[in-house]
Amino acid sequence: MARDRITTGTKAARRLTLLVGAVLLAACAPAAPGAHSDPANPTIVSLNPCLDAILVEVAPPAQVLALSHYSRDAGASSIPAPVAARYGVTGGTAEEVIALRPDIVLASTFLPQPTRTALERAGLRVATFGSPATIAESAAQVREVAALAGRAGEGEALAQDISAIPGAPGPAIDALLWQEGEIVAGEQTLIAELLRQEGFASNAAARGLRQADRVSLEVVLADPPQVLLVAGGAAGQRHPVLEGQLKATHIAPFDPALIYCGGPTIPKARARLRAIRAEVERRP
Numbered sequence: 164m165a166r167d168r169i170t171t172g173t174k175a176a177r178r179l180t181l182l183v184g185a186v187l188l189a190a191c192a193p194a195a196p197g198a199h200s201d202p203a204n205p206t207i208v209s210l211n212p213c214l215d216a217i218l219v220e221v222a223p224p225a226q227v228l229a230l231s232h233y234s235r236d237a238g239a240s241s242i243p244a245p246v247a248a249r250y251g252v253t254g255g256t257a258e259e260v261i262a263l264r265p266d267i268v269l270a271s272t273f274l275p276q277p278t279r280t281a282l283e284r285a286g287l288r289v290a291t292f293g294s295p296a297t298i299a300e301s302a303a304q305v306r307e308v309a310a311l312a313g314r315a316g317e318g319e320a321l322a323q324d325i326s327a328i329p330g331a332p333g334p335a336i337d338a339l340l341w342q343e344g345e346i347v348a349g350e351q352t353l354i355a356e357l358l359r360q361e362g363f364a365s366n367a368a369a370r371g372l373r374q375a376d377r378v379s380l381e382v383v384l385a386d387p388p389q390v391l392l393v394a395g396g397a398a399g400q401r402h403p404v405l406e407g408q409l410k411a412t413h414i415a416p417f418d419p420a421l422i423y424c425g426g427p428t429i430p431k432a433r434a435r436l437r438a439i440r441a442e443v444e445r446r447p
Contacts, residue, residue, distance in 0.1 A: 206264075207265055208260050210253070210271070212424065215247075216241040216424050216426050230242075230247065231252060232255065257278045267290060271292065296352060298356055298425070301353060305427075329360060334362075335364035336364065337363075339366035339390070342422065345380075345395060345400060383405070389443070390412065393417060415442065417439075
């Protein structure tokens with residue numbers, strides 16, 4: 164019996180020691196992400212690469228707890244790699260996001276419902292956004308994201324930059340935007356609107372093509388456009404016969420990252436199109 168009392172007392176002492184240690188560790192541990200956020204400057208996690216691109220333009224890094232993992236993928240990101248590297252990322256799981264304890268989660272309208280439900284049950288605010296099909300819709304989305312971040316001024320400045328419509332660029336230039344997989348953009352897309360604003364006539368539309376229709380190398384060679392914007396790396400798009408046979412066609416590389424999203428990508432795409440148009444106009 165005495166031995167039992169000694170053993171019981173020893174176990175109780177150990178439990179007390181462990182409890183005190185846990186309390187001390189908790190007191191010394193750093194605050195959890197988002198635990199002491201300022202309501203005027205909410206902390207944010209983004210789960211969508213296009214929303215990532217807006218967020219890093221309008222909000223300071225201290226507010227951005229994590230971006231989507233897509234922004235670390237050169238094949239899917241609209242953010243320069245050195246900029247994306249400054250931020251943490253998540254794989255998009257509810258567990259990862261909840262652990263960061265953000266005030267707001269930005270996501271696509273395609274966010275799986277179980278994920279959204281888990282985030283909301285954890286007390287997180289979830290704001291979802293679609294893919295803008297026009298420049299005006301993209302500017303509105305920028306304003307909305309910026310307002311959520313408490314950065315309306317920054318959002319308005321970016322929206323004004325996005326919405327800046329150029330003066331009349333001159334006669335329309337026939338152009339084919341040849342995207343990844345040798346496909347073309349439909350006319351009801353943001354990039355198609357941008358091409359029209361910058362003085363390019365859609366060769367794809369003239370051919371009667373629609374969104375994601377394919378244009379083979381043979382078709383391009385048989386009936387070449389005035390300008391060929393190559394935004395893909397398929398075998399046909401890299402074939403040396405293009406430069407060899409299309410002497411009258413101005414072939415220009417076009418970074419696919421300028422097509423993925425709207426937002427801050429629009430001024431960059433606009434600048435690239437203007438540079439290409441200037442090259443065409445300088446040709447003899």
